[in-house]
Amino acid sequence: GESAGDIGYGKIILLGEHSVVYGRHAIAAPIPLDIRAEVKPQRDHIDLMIPRWGVEMRLSEPEPAISSLHASISLIAERLGVADRAMRIEVFPRVPRANGLGASAALAVAVIRAMARCFAVEISEREISNLAFDCEKIAHGTPSGIDNTLATFGRPILFRKDSARARPDIRDLATPRPVPIVIGLSGVATLTMQTVGHVRTAWQNNPQRYESIFSQIDELALAGVEALRKGDLAELGELMNIDQGLLNALQVSSREIEDLVQIARRNGALGAKLTGGGGGGAMIAVAEADRTESIASAMRAAGYNTFITEIR
Numbered sequence: 001g002e003s004a005g006d007i008g009y010g011k012i013i014l015l016g017e018h019s020v021v022y023g024r025h026a027i028a029a030p031i032p033l034d035i036r037a038e039v040k041p042q043r044d045h046i047d048l049m050i051p052r053w054g055v056e057m058r059l060s061e062p063e064p065a066i067s068s069l070h071a072s073i074s075l076i077a078e079r080l081g082v083a084d085r086a087m088r089i090e091v092f093p094r095v096p097r098a099n100g101l102g103a104s105a106a107l108a109v110a111v112i113r114a115m116a117r118c119f120a121v122e123i124s125e126r127e128i129s130n131l132a133f134d135c136e137k138i139a140h141g142t143p144s145g146i147d148n149t150l151a152t153f154g155r156p157i158l159f160r161k162d163s164a165r166a167r168p169d170i171r172d173l174a175t176p177r178p179v180p181i182v183i184g185l186s187g188v189a190t191l192t193m194q195t196v197g198h199v200r201t202a203w204q205n206n207p208q209r210y211e212s213i214f215s216q217i218d219e220l221a222l223a224g225v226e227a228l229r230k231g232d233l234a235e236l237g238e239l240m241n242i243d244q245g246l247l248n249a250l251q252v253s254s255r256e257i258e259d260l261v262q263i264a265r266r267n268g269a270l271g272a273k274l275t276g277g278g279g280g281g282a283m284i285a286v287a288e289a290d291r292t293e294s295i296a297s298a299m300r301a302a303g304y305n306t307f308i309t310e311i312r
């Protein structure tokens, strides 16, 4: 059934997407949406099934056009030393595809766990995250490492990549009270590779200008750690609103995201911004618990899928 299997966590980035690719801090937290995977040995072939996404692939046969999904799963089998084994990989996503909620990293983590379990391969949590990072490189080009970290560990963190050392700087975050979050789905699929690529081109053309935007976002993320520590939702909301302004400066927002942000703010959100790569994808709003339902229903009335969660 769909409750069985090994898990990779979906995530939201509260503050710091994009600038995190350039060595700045970002805050991320898991969401109840996850991806589960099951791997069973079979007679011949390696088959990958993701019924909900309409994916059915035979990985043991070369494909006319190798997809990043095909390449990622093949890499996992190779690294775990089981590429010559026949298996059926089944994936049950509860995270929408390409929606800024970390589905690709969650999928990689779930498949790594399930494949390792099936063939009794020992692998540490750190190694799972590192292997998922290599899969993310196939899908996204230059990932910061925040998605695979969250997908593996599934708890709120302050993240900073450290290019001088091989491993990122990861600190656990605690809040004295749950932080209510409304997530709005723009319904527009987004390729993180594209928005990250767009920002990279802009940065290459004018490094000073963009470095200064990244540093401003960094300050917001660090202030966000304090706001979370105090449980100060109003302050957190303000930081998110300013961050959305800077993400706009990076031109990674979209018409639907702006619509969702306005709906959230008009209906009592303390702050709202895009989350993840942008260019479509998802929006998050922070609000007092007694406002979340009316924010969510206003989004639904405007035709968007939405759900309520909390950071704890």
Ligand code: MEV
Residues within 6 Å of the ligand: 013, 016, 017, 018, 019, 020, 021, 100, 102, 140, 142, 143, 144, 145, 146, 147, 192, 196, 276, 277, 278
């Ligand atoms: C994607 O969830 C977050 C980005 O900052 C890319 C990355 O960190 O790899 C846009």
